[in-house]
Amino acid sequence: MTPHRNLPMSDTPPKPAAASSPMRAVIYERYGAPDVLQFRDVPRPVPGEHDVLIQTHATTVSSGDWRMRSLEVPAGFGLILRLMAGVRRPRQPILGTELAGTVAAVGPGVRRFRVGDAVVAFSDMAMGCHAEYCCLPEDGAIAAKPPNLSFEQAAALSFGGTTALHFLRRAALQRGERLLVNGASGAVGTAVIQLAVHGGAEVTAVCGPTNQELVRSLGAVRVIDHTTTDFSRLGESFDVILDAVGNAPLSRCRPCLAPGGRLLLVVSSLPALLLAPVQSRLSGRRLVAGPASGSAEDLAALASLAENGVFQPVIDRVYPFEQIVAAHRHVDAGHKRGNVVISMGATPPQPA
Template identity: 40%
Template sequence: MKAVICTRYGPPDVLQIQEVAKPIPNDNQILVKIIASAVNSGDVRVRSLDVKGMMKFVMRLVLGISKPRKPILGTVFAGVVETVGNKVSKFKAGDKVFGMTGFNFGAHAEYTAVHQNSKVIEMPANASFEEAAAIVFGGHTAIYFLEKAKLADKANKKILIIGATGSVGTAAIQLAKHYHADITVVCSSEGKKLAGELGVTKLILYDKEDFTKQTEKFDIIFDAVGRSNRKQCKQLLNRNGIYKNVNRYASETTQQLQLLKELFEKGAFKAIIDKTFQIDEIKEAHRYVDTGRKKGNVVLKIGE
């Protein structure tokens, strides 16, 4: 099968398309023919190892010293179940599924084998493969942090979302809207259009003003791009206000996928797709995500 191999850490040129063995599912795994994936900020970070100080050392220990131990990158997928292992009861051949491989990576390839109990569920009935692949990364991260921030506890919570136009930010806006929050976002003049399309009317343009000088106060501040710190935002929080920063670890669950599927089917969560690249254009896709300026998500088209 065709796969994107990360030959070492470095610029997008370290990525190569190679023919590798198709995975063979074990008794509890399903073999998924991947139709679409996404290239996310996490993928380019693993490829480039662009992290500071001790984190570089920690990441090498976790991912591989001189190159990724698991050379096929990619953590999200949408596709069709091709075969199932002998003990698989949850899925059958032909099911359309989407999910996340996380630290097992392997989604930038024509096939992946995943455990039936891993983060994989049936796709939203009304989603295309591209849409299903696009909602996973930002969606699960935004759900994780906004659940921690107790967003759903009551309506009309005042939330400030810093960095509203990336994968996590656009997902956070949609979740905040779903839970009837009063939303203010921090984005650039360039991102204003997209934020408006997502229904946000209160915007602070970071290239025109300093959001920390706001007089308004919030119940939740969620930094979806990791550019602020708690101290800087303290005066913007109401009493008992909660500050969350995406820089902290977020864990992935099947429940998050389930929620995304439900919201997508209800029309309460849309896939925000900036660009779509073919698997052979993987270097271009990484170069684009490397800019840190994508709007929403970048889809990687793999199969038909």
């Protein structure tokens, strides 16, 4: 498996800023295209009693950042997202759901971490990782960074990995079962393939022609080109289907989902989410939908798998912090392979 060619492998953290200085962050004060993003000096967070202040060495631009910035969401979720994120303008002006860095300060009640610890963290909907520092609760999704991964690689562990773990766990995927992954080349899909193969499943990957070599290298035994073939019309049967795109509802998947099979809707409309329990009872197949959760335990499990060479986040490109707007444009285009990483160093963008 070689998804990380030409990546910077720096494990030397940037020099910490003076304690009294503000931090550099990328903020957005209105919803829209990547050009709503702007750099600004903002106050550095101060850790509370049980908080951990992390100096960010690398972060990512994920599909979650794209959705929060643009408000482009599946049908039915537009109003809900505005109510959560801010009706007229974003309540949290700093995007970013995951990072890798070092602990810069801790609150007096913190026991799990010390200043200088190298960590990975997942802020999820709290966001805030597109800045030089991020403050998270000690009991949040924070884990020790795998020593064999660079900060750039480790930054991409959380978003796709925790989502993959969540849905595979809910599916109770068994050794020898046949799993089809629709949208296999993104952050979630590439994580699902690796974790499912590690668990002994037989994986069929659905992706575009330029990503077939990648998904095979991750362990997929068969690849279907979605530009020429509709997987639902092949007359085959799968025990589990995972849809990471949002175009494979039960009505499409029923012909190729075995009785008692599970349909995992990583991306779904609000009507599909609400109807999932009813459709499960009527169809004889179980639908799993809804937001994924990420915990410190899940992140630690992913870090352990990465340290043992079982799981590696796939990196598409690495951009320097100064080019984060270009990274957003790349994600908006919808053709990223795995994860798009932001390095806080002065590294030029690198293709995988």
